[in-house]
């Protein structure tokens with residue numbers, strides 16, 4: 001079963017494509033990190049998966065069903081939007097009661113334990129919580145719904161570093177305990193590295209690379225050697241990035257085959273190197289596009 005499957009998926013706002021020609025097949029059981037610069041189309045893809053917006057082109061299936069196509073589908077998918085919506089006039093406890101009313105698989109014990117862990121006062125109104133606390137509350141509601149797939153649009157953006165670490169650890173335990181699949185977007189490669197085992201890089205409304213992180217790291221290499229034009233590489237080596245001095249070339253290539261040419265010094269990439277190589281490749285063709293934030 002695929003958590004997410006798209007064919008030729010596209011979304012257009014007026015004349016501009018926010019997402020185009022998106023083909024994905026993400027098996028269930030993964031924690032997927034969706035990364036890309038501002039405006040890349042990440043929220044658009046997640047909103048399509050949650051059924052909040054409809055495609056202009058192509059198809060999308062989430063856990064084998066059409067997004068938001070009925071009560072059963074809605075129960076299987078949890079979604080926490082980028083602005084972590086809560087009801088300002090409702091207390092924390094009222095949010096949990098609402099969660100219980102709206103979600104057939106609601107886990108009240110889990111929700112209460114999480115609220116206690118976070119030190120939130122059940123009697124406090126959501127409108128009086130800090131931005132980070134509101135985000136934590138929204139995330140708690142998403143997890144306590146006990147979905148099969150949890151979609152999180154920049155879940156940790158407003159959390160302080162400790163809260164971020166705690167949230168990601170909590171998420172990991174839910175993944176292991178409840179066989180939860182997760183798709184989360186983030187600007188922080190370090191967060192993706194910490195919790196995700198599957199990566200999707202989006203730039204300029206398109207998917208640039210997608211796959212299991214282990215496979216991606218095994219098939220991307222940095223080659224350093226005497227200056228050589230990328231066009232002279234074997235056909236199986238796809239060049240993702242390149243830089244040259246008068247004498248030396250440094251290439252980032254993707255290949256399933258061993259690199260046998262003794263002229264190259266071959267090294268592995270870190271996840272950050274890999275993401276940056278795809279972003280950089282795009283920046284060369286669109287110099288004004290903002291870069292992804294990389295924090296340690």
Ligand SMILES: Nc1ncnc2c1ncn2[C@@H]1O[C@H](COP(=O)(O)OP(=O)(O)OP(=O)(O)O)[C@@H](O)[C@H]1O
Pocket residue numbers: 013017018019036037038039040041042043044045
């Ligand atoms: N409702 C809308 N109407 C018009 N244009 C939109 C709408 N929503 C998104 N867009 C445009 O679609 C493109 C992709 O936006 P999207 O929000 O999916 O990017 P993102 O990768 O999530 O960005 P960020 O990291 O800043 O959240 C942007 O150019 C954006 O301006």
